[in-house]
Amino acid sequence: MERPAWAPRSIDISVPSVSRIYDYYLGGSHNFEVDREAARKAMEFMPGLPKIMQANRAFMRRAVRFAAEQGISQFLDVGSGIPTFGNVHEVAQAARPDAHVVYVDHDPVAVAHSQAVLAGNERAGVVAADLRKPQEILASPEVQQLIDLNRPVALLLVAILHFVEDEDDPYGAVAELRDALAPGSLLLLTHASYEGMPLPAERAGGAVDVYKDIRNPLIMRSREQIARFFEGYDMVEPGLVPMPHWRPETETWDPDDEDPWAYSGFAGVGRTA
Ligand SMILES: C[S@@+](CC[C@H](N)C(=O)[O-])C[C@H]1O[C@@H](n2cnc3c(N)ncnc32)[C@H](O)[C@@H]1O
Numbered sequence: 001m002e003r004p005a006w007a008p009r010s011i012d013i014s015v016p017s018v019s020r021i022y023d024y025y026l027g028g029s030h031n032f033e034v035d036r037e038a039a040r041k042a043m044e045f046m047p048g049l050p051k052i053m054q055a056n057r058a059f060m061r062r063a064v065r066f067a068a069e070q071g072i073s074q075f076l077d078v079g080s081g082i083p084t085f086g087n088v089h090e091v092a093q094a095a096r097p098d099a100h101v102v103y104v105d106h107d108p109v110a111v112a113h114s115q116a117v118l119a120g121n122e123r124a125g126v127v128a129a130d131l132r133k134p135q136e137i138l139a140s141p142e143v144q145q146l147i148d149l150n151r152p153v154a155l156l157l158v159a160i161l162h163f164v165e166d167e168d169d170p171y172g173a174v175a176e177l178r179d180a181l182a183p184g185s186l187l188l189l190t191h192a193s194y195e196g197m198p199l200p201a202e203r204a205g206g207a208v209d210v211y212k213d214i215r216n217p218l219i220m221r222s223r224e225q226i227a228r229f230f231e232g233y234d235m236v237e238p239g240l241v242p243m244p245h246w247r248p249e250t251e252t253w254d255p256d257d258e259d260p261w262a263y264s265g266f267a268g269v270g271r272t273a
Pocket of ligand 1 (some may be wrong): 016019022056057060078080081082084104105106107130131132134157158159160163164235
């Protein structure tokens with residue numbers, strides 16, 4: 001298989017990756033046939049996967065605009081993924097040209113492509129690091145240079161925590177990051193769940209098995225388990241809700257017009273006191 005210029009030498013392009021599968025669902029071009037095959041297999045069980053991803057991205061953009069309106073000018077996006085349409089730095093810097101953005105991902109393609117997209121942007125950077133090691137994220141030169149931890153930060157954990165298994169202590173990692181942030185910081189979060197999905201878990205579960213097969217298990221958590229990630233945060237209205245319900249921006253928005261798959265998973269924003 002020929003290796004395109006954007007694929008770092010270090011990656012095994014014969015093994016599917018979570019970030020490239022996600023890129024495929026969103027209509028991106030940074031994926032290989034192995035990724036597309038895994039994505040198509042997962043879609044046999046959850047045909048609405050691309051709709052879930054689109055609802056996730058749409059929430060992310062609304063929540064970033066909300067944070068900017070609240071006066072936040074620093075964004076730390078952990079599990080930022082392969083840049084695609086409407087990225088955090090574009091939305092944040094369109095709302096506030098002074099916004100500083102740091103992307104963090106452990107996937108080499110996500111990091112390499114973010115570097116390419118951010119070239120020349122002095123207020124944005126990317127770190128290759130793992131959410132399971134929050135201190136490495138905080139100590140990275142990019143965070144040290146671009147983020148003032150004495151001022152409020154919007155921390156994005158968007159569609160990442162469902163890739164962190166309980167044995168890797170995702171609640172501990174989220175708490176460590178919360179404790180490092182100044183009062184008035186925001187947590188912007190989405191998480192996959194069987195709750196709200198238009199198919200019973202027994203039928204949709206085959207998609208979860210695809211991620212298990214590629215050694216990146218997808219952990220479906222209940223609304224209650226997801227709410228626990230907001231410990232130490234006050235929830236911003238309307239709380240932890242299905243993604244399309246979080247502050248829709250159009251007045252004519254009608255829940256009945258939304259694709260039923262968009263209601264799989266939860267979104268919320270919390271603020272530290
Ligand atoms: C589904 S994508 C979400 C991308 C983006 N946040 C969004 O919502 O559009 C999940 C991303 O999280 C990254 N990821 C998964 N586990 C991670 C970890 N432990 N540390 C850092 N990144 C991780 C993956 O590489 C992937 O790029």
